[in-house]
Amino acid sequence: MSPDAANGEVRIVTDRLVKRFGAFTAVDEVSFSVRRGEIMGFLGPNGAGKSTLIRMLCGLLRPTAGRAEVAGIDVARNPESVRENIGYMSQKFSLYNDLSVIENLRFFGGIYGVKGPRLTQRVAFAMEMAGLAGRADALVSNLSGGWKQRLALGCAVLHQPPILFLDEPTSGVDPSSRRRFWDLIYALSEQGVTILITTHYMDEAEYCNRLALINTGRLVALGTPSELKRGAIQGRLLLVECDDAGPLLEAIETAPGVRDVAPFGSALHLLVDDPAADIPRIEQFLSVRGLRWTRIEPIRPTLEDVFVQLVAVRRPDEAAP
Amino acid sequence: MKARRIKAIAKKELIQVWRDPRSLMIALLMPLMQMALLGYGVNLDIKHIPVCTFDREGSQRSEALLKRFQASNYFSVVEAVGSYGALKDALDYGRCKIGIVIPPDFSERLVDIGTVPVQIILDATDDNTASIGLGYAQDVVAGFSSDVQLVTWQRQGAIPQSAPVLLQSRVWFNEDLDSRNFVIPGVVAMVLALVGAQLTSLTISREWERGTMEVLISTPVTRMELMAGKLLPYFAIGLIDAAVCLALAVYWFEVPFRGALATLFLTTSLFLVVVLGVGYFISVAIRSQVGASQIALLVTMLPTTLLSGFAFPIDQMPWPIQAITYLVHSRYYVTILKAVFLKGAGLVELAAPISLLAIYAAVVAFLAARAFHKTLD
Numbered sequence: 001m002s003p004d005a006a007n008g009e010v011r012i013v014t015d016r017l018v019k020r021f022g023a024f025t026a027v028d029e030v031s032f033s034v035r036r037g038e039i040m041g042f043l044g045p046n047g048a049g050k051s052t053l054i055r056m057l058c059g060l061l062r063p064t065a066g067r068a069e070v071a072g073i074d075v076a077r078n079p080e081s082v083r084e085n086i087g088y089m090s091q092k093f094s095l096y097n098d099l100s101v102i103e104n105l106r107f108f109g110g111i112y113g114v115k116g117p118r119l120t121q122r123v124a125f126a127m128e129m130a131g132l133a134g135r136a137d138a139l140v141s142n143l144s145g146g147w148k149q150r151l152a153l154g155c156a157v158l159h160q161p162p163i164l165f166l167d168e169p170t171s172g173v174d175p176s177s178r179r180r181f182w183d184l185i186y187a188l189s190e191q192g193v194t195i196l197i198t199t200h201y202m203d204e205a206e207y208c209n210r211l212a213l214i215n216t217g218r219l220v221a222l223g224t225p226s227e228l229k230r231g232a233i234q235g236r237l238l239l240v241e242c243d244d245a246g247p248l249l250e251a252i253e254t255a256p257g258v259r260d261v262a263p264f265g266s267a268l269h270l271l272v273d274d275p276a277a278d279i280p281r282i283e284q285f286l287s288v289r290g291l292r293w294t295r296i297e298p299i300r301p302t303l304e305d306v307f308v309q310l311v312a313v314r315r316p317d318e319a320a321p
Numbered sequence: 322m323k324a325r326r327i328k329a330i331a332k333k334e335l336i337q338v339w340r341d342p343r344s345l346m347i348a349l350l351m352p353l354m355q356m357a358l359l360g361y362g363v364n365l366d367i368k369h370i371p372v373c374t375f376d377r378e379g380s381q382r383s384e385a386l387l388k389r390f391q392a393s394n395y396f397s398v399v400e401a402v403g404s405y406g407a408l409k410d411a412l413d414y415g416r417c418k419i420g421i422v423i424p425p426d427f428s429e430r431l432v433d434i435g436t437v438p439v440q441i442i443l444d445a446t447d448d449n450t451a452s453i454g455l456g457y458a459q460d461v462v463a464g465f466s467s468d469v470q471l472v473t474w475q476r477q478g479a480i481p482q483s484a485p486v487l488l489q490s491r492v493w494f495n496e497d498l499d500s501r502n503f504v505i506p507g508v509v510a511m512v513l514a515l516v517g518a519q520l521t522s523l524t525i526s527r528e529w530e531r532g533t534m535e536v537l538i539s540t541p542v543t544r545m546e547l548m549a550g551k552l553l554p555y556f557a558i559g560l561i562d563a564a565v566c567l568a569l570a571v572y573w574f575e576v577p578f579r580g581a582l583a584t585l586f587l588t589t590s591l592f593l594v595v596v597l598g599v600g601y602f603i604s605v606a607i608r609s610q611v612g613a614s615q616i617a618l619l620v621t622m623l624p625t626t627l628l629s630g631f632a633f634p635i636d637q638m639p640w641p642i643q644a645i646t647y648l649v650h651s652r653y654y655v656t657i658l659k660a661v662f663l664k665g666a667g668l669v670e671l672a673a674p675i676s677l678l679a680i681y682a683a684v685v686a687f688l689a690a691r692a693f694h695k696t697l698d
Contacts, residue, residue, distance in 0.1 A: 055697060058539045059539070059695075059696075060535065060538060060539060060695075060696055060697045061696060061697050061698055062696060062698055079695070079696075080541060080543075083539060083540060083541045084541050086539070088536060088539040089536075090532065090535040090536050090539075092532035092535065093532065094532050094533050094535060094536040095533070095536075096333065096337070096531075096533055097531070098336070098337055098340045098341065099333065099336055099337070103333070103336060106329070107329050107330075107332075107333045108540070109329075110325055110326060110328060110329025110330075110332075111326055111329050111330075111537075111540045111541070111542050112540060112541070113323065113325060113326070115325065156536075
């Protein structure tokens with residue numbers, strides 16, 4: 001046990017945690033720690049190993065090597081004790097569709113041993129939180145995505161666990177519901193609940209206190225969102241707006257001062273060292289070749305830029321905001 | 322084991338069965354349908370064998386003999402033909418199983434010589450029916466012969482003689498020799514075996530298929546609590562099904578019931594633990610609902626039909642097959658049910674099959690509980 005964990009500050013800690021499925025390494029020597037009340041985000045494309053990591057921390061998968069402690073308990077040695085201390089929302093929507101709102105809540109109450117007046121109070125809280133007050137008898141299958149996710153969160157925190165694992169809780173939910181969901185997460189964090197959340201939404205990642213970028217099972221960067229944006233990018237970013245990025249993309253790689261190019265929606269992001277000197281040189285380079293653009297200007301990097309810089313294999317369809 | 326968790330799971334499971342048309346059908350409709358289908362469909366009595374007659378004489382005497390066939394419950398004369406060709410056709414096309422040919426000089430030879438052959442032609446593709454039919458036909462003809470003899474003797478003024486040794490038979494337990502009394506208790510066992518395994522075969526696989534299992538195993542619920550909570554509601558449903566099937570056996574199919582209800586309740590509960598456990602085990606092993614339900618059907622239907630003694634007597638099977646029947650759970654319950662129904666047997670007489678069934682239940686429950694692991698590995 002680390003000294004931090006002993007004084008109760010660090011709630012989750014992993015040490016070179018590995019998970020292999022046959023020859024495939026899903027999680028590769030990942031080490032990090034999460035403090036009490038912190039919102040730790042795991043950002044990465046699908047298949048990066050985020051879910052496998054969370055499942056190991058919940059005691060659902062046995063680590064192949066390395067160690068992980070949740071609430072000071074070794075997950076491999078004592079998964080049952082870990083389960084007393086956590087709430088978990090799996091990636092797949094995981095409530096009982098054929099049960100009503102209240103039946104789902106009472107079921108999880110029964111499983112977690114929440115009873116009597118506390119159950120009544122927790123159920124009322126969860127329904128209020130999910131915005132489902134007055135719809136206790138609605139079948140879950142008839143609820144829309146946002147309500148379902150908030151109810152799932154309500155079920156996961158019914159027993160007031162000190163640690164919460166949320167595996168892509170907002171996938172497939174509309175933006176306004178996502179914002180409401182994050183309000184709830186902040187409220188929980190303020191009460192001291194430690195939250196580990198995975199996402200592939202870049203905008204969502206910005207809401208986290210700290211962020212771990214993960215790709216092909218490896219932890220590629222760890223820090224606050226602003227730390228990552230400041231530290232991970234060596235140089236300055238330029239935005240190139242144009243009508244047709246296709247022809248530009250190939251040519252601009254060889255333009256003077258350009259260290260890297262990445263498509264960004266319909267525009268391009270360029271990595272340069274000195275924008276004041278480089279912009280005129282790039283504009284001249286494009287004019288000579290008869291290529292057309294609308295605007296070139298310096299911008300502040302986003303998390304996606306960071307991600308693109310750090311991750312060798314780019315998968316724009318999955319990592320787009 | 323925490324009672325609160327078991328209760329939470331059992332309650333949830335009951336709600337789900339109640340709202341799932343497929344489970345509800347298996348729980349409530351399937352037993353009734355199977356009782357009707359198997360109760361009426363499985364009939365081992367040979368009655369009303371179709372007979373075709375070719376009466377080449379057409380006298381009063383020959384008609385008297387044929388009328389005896391008609392009067393017997395075992396035969397029904399479906400056709401009277403006028404030629405061997407027509408008789409052959411009737412047998413070839415399966416319109417009859419037996420052909421009876423009476424010679425043209427039937428009465429004449431009966432009077433003059435005192436003995437006359439009557440030809441019987443049997444369709445022996447189903448050899449069992451054919452040999453039983455031949456036996457019944459010989460009885461009919463023998464009855465006719467002895468009546469003719471009696472009349473002859475009376476005419477001659479002789480005192481009729483009786484046979485020196487007389488067999489007096491008494492049939493026990495199934496006095497009417499009605500195969501239904503023997504089959505229906507077996508049908509009840511079969512229906513419970515099928516329905517029980519079907520019900521629980523869905524219970525774990527449904528959670529895996531719908532994705533609810535992942536969250537369920539992230540909670541502190543233990544596998545014993547899970548199994549207990551999952552099996553309890555189906556045990557209750559199984560008892561209701563058993564009560565319905567047994568009531569149908571007694572009041573609808575009129576099988577005599579001579580045993581004690583307590584014996585029936587105890588043994589039925591044991592058997593339910595076994596069949597529900599088997600279904601649960603399959604559900605744990607096979608994570609798809611359709612797959613689990615198919616396997617459950619396969620492993621209960623075939624052995625129960627062929628090897629439980631439900632229709633085919635075990636002591637007439639070759640010894641390797643007899644040895645296998647000890648692995649068939651319904652074997653014990655079929656034995657128990659038949660004995661309780663027809664012989665009125667109690668716990669003492671049934672000590673052996675009840676103990677074996679209890680061991681079976683313990684082993685199945687142990688294996689089923691251990692088969693489940695709270696991991697995704």
